Amino acid sequence: MTDDRFYERAGPFSLADIAAHVGAAVQGGDAALPVRDVASLDSAEGGDISVYSDGKYAPAFAATKASVVITGEKLAAHDHACALLIAPNPRLAFAQVGHLFYPPALMKPGVVTAVPVHPSAAIGEGTQISAGAEVGPGAVIGRDSYIGNNVVIGRGVTIGDNCRIGPNCVITHSLIGNRVVMGPNNSIGNQGFSFVPSLEGLLRVPQLGRVIIEDDVELGSNCTVDRGAIGDTHIERGVRFDSLIHVGHNVRIGHHSLIVAQAGIGGSTTIGPMVAIGGQVGISDHRTIGAGARLAARSGVTRDIAPGEHVGGYPARPLKRWHREVATLIRLAKSKKSDTDQD
Template identity: 40%
Template sequence: MIDPRFYRLLGPKTLAELAQVVRAELPGGFDPNLALRSCAPLDQATPSDLAFCQGPAKGQSLIETKAGACLVRAEHAALLPAGVAPLIVKEPRAVFAAAAAALVARRDFDPTAPAVPASVKLEANVIIGRGVVIGEDVEIGQGTTIGPNSVIGPGVAIGRNCRIGANVTIYCALIGDRVTISSGSVIGEVGFGVAPTANGPVDVPQLGRAILQDDVSVGSLCAVDRGAFGDTVLGIGCKIDNFTQIAHNCQLGLGVVIAAFGGISGSCEIGDNVMMGGRVGLGDHIQVGERVVIAAGSGVLESVPAGEAWGGYPAKPLRQWLRESVALKRLVNPKPQASPKGGESL
């Protein structure tokens, strides 16, 4: 669901208007004046939403959605539920970018407003550094410090006793109590959603939120992207080191620790009390169970069961990786064989 604290609904648009935007034929048998107010993923869409579908989900023969209309390829149009208007296009995900831009826009700064607008709610003992710019309807809790030249976007809520460093940017985010975000980090900016087209890749809108729960700390020069539709969540007590990237829709449990230069791809789920060494990278849609330990420099390309220790590239159970590393070393550099005279063979 689009959060009105961070986004403006530009509609409603009629089915006929959206068909024109996406250059699709108006489907027969559907009301051209059907009002579509927003956009949503298939599984969350309501009759007033536009959705898109690349094809049926794995293991399903039909497309399940309650959307009012859906961008879909011609070969999949008949798989939609009877009440969903098909807008037939060649590249649904890419075309969705144009359709979403006609329905939703992120709230931005009013260039005529003061640096701290009257709609901002500040509790007691909030310290705001020089050069800070704050958007409309921001809320900042008691005892929080905002460092110089930071930017707090419209609608953002920051809890009590937080420390926001210098040159931090926060958009589309809800920040809990006692959160630390060190200098130069960016929270809640657009994630890396790209759809290929015949004319080159296009950016797909990111319309979700970033949520940092209580006692989270984020180091310097990190990026935590907002969700594509849902939320990117850092659970209570997560500790994120410098130069770490957490992509859209990631869900981190309680007490997750990620050392410097971590790279977490989109839609990963990381369980409670996971520890990752420096330069660990996760591929997209990977699940990491609770209490997992991942060695520094590992590249994780498959889900990791709870309680295990993994390492290597591609990452695998740590003991297996170490045995394979030793075996490979012996294969490449075998020990010299002694000659019959007691010397070493060449």
């Protein structure tokens, strides 16, 4: 279920109305059933609608508490205990349902008067709000924190005690712990990069989650942490970011991990604790990086990495093997050059 501090939900809608909206067929449910929200299979409760589009999630489909699940004809044969909406493209239908429940916010034409701190926001004792900063409705900032020039803190955001937020940061849809440090120009809580092809083009998948940043996390400058699609992007305590790092939606980064500049982490990747990620590393989506792993600079990670494993190269492979392969190529190149010189 979405966090009401950050989102305004339409509805509820009847199952029949939703089916008509996405062009799906109702199976095993009352067409008049009221549906109140979208959710993942794991987090759904009664009254929610979810999606099942990949057989690897069959256990979650069987155990979900969702009242309705959107799926395809073949996957509908798997064990379940809920009503179904049968759609040709379940992911597309679920994205359409997300937009039904969460339409774009209405604009207010005209020039909006600047309000540096909204009357409903709460600012802790000893906290400095610098010139040009804006603190949105319902936001909460703890004690002895520093908010730099031109920082934008969105509706409902919470920031703990003794934090330092550098100039020009934009923070939305986020819950931030104590003693968090950010350099300038960070974007926290923006929507993730997720689209579904449709006959009209690419439909953006609604991003309805949050960013959770635990205590004692530090970020350099110009980093981007996208909020979750459904569920959260979660950065555990003590993580250290260099500058120019991108974290995709629904990523989880384990405590005291270290990430060097220009790394990019694909959506729904899980990184264990105490992982070291070198500069310009690219990690594809839905990967698992085990605790204590080491990823050499410019590695391209397209598979899961075991706990404690050291990898390098593209595609990333065991570090010693990669070093041997590089050394072999160098020897072969030298040998080829020597043969050419003799000719």
